[in-house]
Amino acid sequence: MDIFIAPLKFYSAPLLQNLVTELSKRFSSAIHVIDLKINLEDFFSTEREQYFSTQIIAEAMKLTDKFDGKIILLTDVDIFVPVLTFIFGEAQLNGKHSILSVCRLHEEFYSGVSDEHLLFQRTVKEALHELGHCYGLRHCVDWDCVMHSSPGIEEVDIKGNIFCRKCISKIEGYKT
Amino acid sequence: MDKKERILIVDDEKIVRESLFHWFEEEDYDVDTAEDGETALNKYEKEKFDLLLVDMKMPGMSGLDLLSKIKAIDKDALIILITAFASVPTAITALKNGAYDYVTKPVDPDELAHLVKKALEQRALKIENIQLKENIDEIIKPDNLIGESFQMKKIYELVHTVARTDTTVMIRGESGTGKELVAKAIHINSSRKYFPIIPVNCGALAESLLESELFGHEKGAFTGAQFKRKGKFEMADRGTIFLDEIGSISLKMQIELLRVIETKQFNRVGGNELIKSDFRVIIATNEPLEELVKAGKFREDLYYRLNVFTIVIPPLRERRDDIPLLANFFINKFSRVMNKPVKSVSKEAMDFLINYDWPGNVRELENAIERAMVVGKTNLIIVDDLPFHVSSNSFGLDGDAKSLSAMEKKYIQKILNENNWNISKTAQELEIDRVTLYNKINKYGLRKAEY
Secondary structure, eight states: OEEEEEEESOOOHHHHHHHHHHHHHHBSSOEEEOOOOOOGGGGEETTTTEEEHHHHHHHHHHHOTTOOEEEEEEESSOEEOTTBSOBSEEEOTTSSEEEEEOGGGOGGGTTSOOOHHHHHHHHHHHHHHHHHHHTTOOOOSOTTBTTSOOSSHHHHHHSOSBOOHHHHTTSTTBOO | OOOOOEEEEEOSOHHHHHHHHHHHHHTTOEEEEESSHHHHHHHHHHSOOSEEEEESOOSSSOHHHHHHHHHHHOTTOOEEEEESSOOHHHHHHHHHTTOSEEEESSBOHHHHHHHHHHHHHHHHHHHHSSOOOOOOOSOOOOTTOOOOSHHHHHHHHHHHHHHTSOOOEEEEOOTTSOHHHHHHHHHHTSTTTTSOEEEEEGGGSOHHHHHHHHHEEOTTSSTTOOSOEEOHHHHTTTSEEEEESGGGSOHHHHHHHHHHHHHOEEEOBTOOSEEEOOOEEEEEESSOHHHHHHTTSSOHHHHHHHTTEEEEOOOGGGOGGGHHHHHHHHHHHHHHHHTOOOOEEOHHHHHHHHHSOOTTHHHHHHHHHHHHHHHOOSSEEOGGGSTTOOOHHHHTOOTTOOSHHHHHHHHHHHHHHHTTTOHHHHHHHHTSOHHHHHHHHHHHTOOOOOO
């Protein structure tokens, strides 16, 4: 099953390229970058100054019938679901679509210092995590597993960047 | 497998119900929803829920009314109220009526996760009276802690002995011996295994960074800190903190460290709130702390606080029996990663590996195998593939350099001189890390030539 990455208001070409390379190393599936015509401004909340991720996924669902595989919407904008102040990503459990925002994965938000390598590591972890949900995985108790929940950036950094033995069995096309 | 905990979300807004449903579903809870108080009450009477998340303001029965009604049925019911506007009187009313807590929309995901987890754990403790964990006699090793030599068996015994306690452990050993792996073995065999082990390399951070790294910081604590960040001690709550290269921290930080280890309390940088954290401390060092104490570079009180139970990991040259096991482990590891069908090591190459002194220990062996697998052309590693097997002529060595260590000394000196003693460049060229290179420089007493 192929993996499709759809950048939406995503401005870092090197990060996108590195992510594609990393996912290609890890999955036997083909990784494609696709262009989806979604106007994110339609999902912008002026009250919260963030973008409503569930609605973005709903819009993507209308446009992606022709893509047979898992789809990650990748964006630089800050996303939310009601009730929560922010989310790093959202995925359809056992579904096709997920969205990942790298907005709060940037180190400069926390320490004031930019760290591109750390941003890449965090992006890979969260992309794998959202893909894991699309393959039906829920959060894992193993801190070494990328499916461990990460409500904050500290947990993103602590958890591992691979699937544990239990979770890996559910991931189609993942090279062990 | 444990039965999933059941959560009922009660909110009149569909979008809120759906997003919370989805979020808790990913968290692996069994989730149900109700759009009003009456439906929630009906569901609660028929089914059993471990926790209810209830919106305060709903048409018909309010969240507070629902709280009272459910408490009348089950006084131990666990209810968290959600409100759009926080106010002190509302909070007091909610808590007086038996709510576990209340949160204000929108809530920080970290806060919500923590609150729900804490509430459910307290309930579980109350019901079961005692938290039962499995009792395994055999030590669980991290996958990559390898060794069957009597020295390593002794270490596994020590790990087993100390793991079940909360005793502070000091792990000593040369660079590359696997101190972090032993720390991890202690952690995963302890009752803290469901919480993280947080490694901190004290030697890799400047003092100002170390403080923020260990204790965290508040939003706006310094330029660029747009969000608060929890520190390592806070993240290690109910888990383990592993402080590596402890000998390299400043005297000022040593005072801070001693205070935190003793009180288990601290403030985030730029914050007034006292943070409490229940952590276990494991430290590691390859420096002679006793000498640092004598020289006044390491506080004596901290040394005694940390030196409670010591595990010394022998260098690889003192447990050569483990080298074939380790070599094969790394071959398997890299053949998977590199997708190369390398199967084993030739007898001659294995003899070489066994007899080499490995000043960089297991890490150096790992690097050597990785390099050999990159350059090797067959599915067997031969002597020519090993990084240190090169003809003496190509080094420009003299005829006296016959032993491996003499050869290594001369070779390192040569590469250092070629790179004008640039440590990073030299380490990169030698395919070892900088710490290993420093150790080798010290071991062989190498000095930059004066011109």
